[in-house]
Amino acid sequence: MEGHTGSGVYYETVGSGDAVLCIAGLGGHASFWRPVAELLSARFRVISFDHPGVGSSAKVESQRIPLIAEAALEVLDAEGVRNAHTVGHSTGSLVAQTLALDHRARCRKIVLSGGWAKPDRRFRDLFVLRSLMLEKLGTRAYSAFARLSGYDARWYEQHVAAGPLQFEGEDQFDVQTVLRRIDMLLGYERSDELSFLEIESLILGARDDFIVPFYHSEDLARRIGNAMLVEAEGGHFFPQVNPEAFASQVAAFLDARST
Incomplete structure (x- = not known):
């Protein structure tokens, strides 16, 4: 439902x-x-x-x-x-x-x-890098990196790596929203x-x-x-x-x- x-x-x-x-x-x-x-x-x-x-x-x-x-x-x-x-x-x-x-x-x-x-220093560095990739390289590069870093190698090879990476065009998500959400992670800690x-x-x-x-x-x-x-x-x-x-x-x- x-x-x-x-x-x-x-x-x-x-x-x-x-x-x-x-x-x-x-x-x-x-x-x-x-x-x-x-x-x-x-x-x-x-x-x-x-x-x-x-x-x-x-x-x-x-x-x-x-x-x-x-x-x-x-x-x-x-x-x-x-x-x-x-x-x-x-x-x-x-x-x-x-x-x-x-x-x-x-x-x-x-x-x-x-x-x-x-978030420790490594965590912050990784997400600052992800933000920079999104701003400078675009949504396709950001998504590709998310898949490469998010799945284990065997599952990636079997379920994601169907062909060469494609960087032309844009993925369907709002860039500014994602950037704000990354800032949200880096600014939260209790x-x-x-x-x-x-x-x-x-x-x-x-x-x-x-x-x-x-x-x-x-x-x-x-x-x-x-x-x-x-x-x-x-x-x-x-x-x-x-x-x-x-x-x-x-x-x-x-x-x-x-x-």
């Missing part, structure tokens, strides 16, 4: 059972979660959404993590959900952290996938507050993640007291590379009795 909130946030729902809110990464599209959502839908009501200003959601000028968190709450309200398990990947993990810190009553368990507590979280948390990270290396997941697990760390594989986009493994790990964590 598809819908829009009163402010124009597009969302999708599938399945029935306990609500699971899935929050996508930098791209911000609900479609990122469709393979995982389909697998979880036999036991859960899975809700995902396009971030404000992205995809089928209404356009906005500002890009800030708290605004995405507000959009997530709007979606839950539109679906009549009082609280939900929250799964956030990459940028979505920052939104999940915000929801857990500022709206604890709306969160049951949380899953932080391919996430981080604070790492010192994470030790105060009292919420069951699953931290999923891939050892072969080039964009957000596994040590960021280890750092998150150290900071959040009631956290379980699980190692995955498949590069930064591991929920898409192996949705079966991802869905199985998430379902087992959500189904487990609270301690």
Whole structure:
């Protein structure tokens, strides 16, 4: 099922059972979660959404993590959900952290996938480079780099590398929105507050993640007291590379009795 909130946030729902809110990464599209959502839908009501200003959601000028968190709450309200398990990947993990810190009553368990507590120097350098590529080389080069750095080498070779890279023309996304979203990542950090979280948390990270290396997941697990760390594989986009493994790990964590 598809819908829009009163402010124009597009969302999708599938399945029935306990609500699971899935929050996508930098791209911000609900479609990122469709393979995982389909697998979880036999036991859960899975809700995902396009971030404000992205995809089928209404356009906005500002890009800030708290605004995405507000959009997530709007979606839950539109679906009549009082609280939900929250799964956030990459940028979505920052939104999940915000929801857990500022709206604890709306969160049951949380899953932080391919996430981080604070951007270090390498992280900043990588995203400054990505911004520069987008501004100087265009959308096709930016997208090509995102795929090369986001997927593990074997999956890239089998599923992405169909022919020579094409740099003519433009990909269909708004450059300024993406640049604002990168600035949003670099300007957000509440790492010192994470030790105060009292919420069951699953931290999923891939050892072969080039964009957000596994040590960021280890750092998150150290900071959040009631956290379980699980190692995955498949590069930064591991929920898409192996949705079966991802869905199985998430379902087992959500189904487990609270301690």
